[in-house]
Amino acid sequence: MDDQKIFFSIKEVAQKLGVRESALRFWEKEFKELAPRKTPGGVRMYDADNIQMAELIHSLLKERKMTLEGARMALKYSKGKTIHQEDIANRLKQVRDELLQLAKALEEYDKDDKTLPKP
Numbered sequence: 001m002d003d004q005k006i007f008f009s010i011k012e013v014a015q016k017l018g019v020r021e022s023a024l025r026f027w028e029k030e031f032k033e034l035a036p037r038k039t040p041g042g043v044r045m046y047d048a049d050n051i052q053m054a055e056l057i058h059s060l061l062k063e064r065k066m067t068l069e070g071a072r073m074a075l076k077y078s079k080g081k082t083i084h085q086e087d088i089a090n091r092l093k094q095v096r097d098e099l100l101q102l103a104k105a106l107e108e109y110d111k112d113d114k115t116l117p118k119p
Helices: 010-017 021-030 048-063 068-112
Strands: 044-046
Touching: 010 021, 010 044, 010 048, 021 044, 021 048, 044 048, 048 068
Parallel strands: none
Antiparallel strands: none
């Protein structure tokens, strides 16, 4: 997504999360924390906070496999803790991806350079 933009359409947010637009509209009804602005014509405009909340809801429902009620309770009673845990999980995923890239690069290096002694 374009970091220079302030607001994003429901279509852009749905594509970022890999869900249908209808899922985002449903989540708005189920989670009061997700409340994008609407233009006078009713067009939804998501800001950074709305996108972060949509990502958190997506994670709770799709990755952690929580029920709607479980996700609602996680946001209601321990929103700060839930967000913190999600941040940690995202950082760990980034570290894992970087390590996998490094391992792949090392494998390629080993294939190309036959002069290195094998341990």
